[in-house]
Amino acid sequence: MIEFNSVSKSYQIAGNTVPVLRDISFTIEDGEFVSIMGPSGSGKSTLMHIMGCLDVPTSGRVSLFGTDIAGMSRDELAHARNRQIGFVFQNFHLIGRMTALRNVELPLVYAGWRRGRRSERARSLLTQVGLEHRMDHYPNELSGGQKQRVAIARALANQPSLILADEPTGALDTATGQEIMELFGRLNSQGVTIVVVTHDAAVASYASRTIYVRDGKVVDTL
Ligand SMILES: Nc1ncnc2c1ncn2[C@@H]1O[C@H](COP(=O)(O)OP(=O)(O)O)[C@@H](O)[C@H]1O
Numbered sequence: 001m002i003e004f005n006s007v008s009k010s011y012q013i014a015g016n017t018v019p020v021l022r023d024i025s026f027t028i029e030d031g032e033f034v035s036i037m038g039p040s041g042s043g044k045s046t047l048m049h050i051m052g053c054l055d056v057p058t059s060g061r062v063s064l065f066g067t068d069i070a071g072m073s074r075d076e077l078a079h080a081r082n083r084q085i086g087f088v089f090q091n092f093h094l095i096g097r098m099t100a101l102r103n104v105e106l107p108l109v110y111a112g113w114r115r116g117r118r119s120e121r122a123r124s125l126l127t128q129v130g131l132e133h134r135m136d137h138y139p140n141e142l143s144g145g146q147k148q149r150v151a152i153a154r155a156l157a158n159q160p161s162l163i164l165a166d167e168p169t170g171a172l173d174t175a176t177g178q179e180i181m182e183l184f185g186r187l188n189s190q191g192v193t194i195v196v197v198t199h200d201a202a203v204a205s206y207a208s209r210t211i212y213v214r215d216g217k218v219v220d221t222l
């Protein structure tokens with residue numbers, strides 16, 4: 001599903017080349033639940049942005065869903081990003097002036113779904129993440145864990161085959177973080193491939209495999 005082959009990424013800062021990812025190679029198979037672990041600044045978010053077609057490598061080859069992304073047009077990349085991948089972030093990225101239901105409907109609005117059908121789908125997704133009683137609440141009326149559940153329901157809206165979550169429990173207390181990881185586990189058992197980035201070993205342990213990153217290099221895979 002995801003294959004990195006000698007991927008490197010560097011940034012130009014004040015005339016200097018700063019390497020962030022160095023010669024990274026790994027494969028994530030369809031249906032896996034993988035965590036990517038490493039200390040702050042090790043390049044985890046950069047890695048995830050490249051996996052999600054939000055950024056491109058400086059060198060090396062990335063293939064996603066069986067296609068080399070270098071050969072994909074901008075439209076094809078946007079399509080993969082919007083329809084095949086669901087993103088979940090540390091700080092939820094919900095829209096504050098929209099209810100939980102509207103937040104979950106939003107990707108379906110962009111995908112051109114009619115109101116009745118998209119409302120029905122959003123309700124069913126919110127029920128799936130245990131928020132059937134909070135659909136009409138605004139984000140500031142929800143706890144952190146509830147906000148993350150809304151964000152996960154939104155990420156699932158277009159039935160992605162892959163969920164990329166960057167520090168999804170980073171803003172939550174331990175018990176709530178565990179509930180969120182259990183939810184990812186449940187989604188994985190329903191067939192969704194899950195990649196969770198974290199710097200927390202307890203969070204990483206929910207995955208069936210962990211890729212360890214340090215200073216922009218993969219140092220271990222367990
Ligand atoms: N857009 C950017 N421009 C320059 N440097 C960046 C940029 N994005 C990330 N970096 C640098 O790359 C390194 C890795 O960042 P990041 O991928 O966010 O790490 P992590 O998510 O593991 O904390 C850091 O040193 C960071 O400062």
Ligand SMILES: [Mg+2]
Nearest residue numbers: 044045046166
């Ligand atoms: Mg990060």
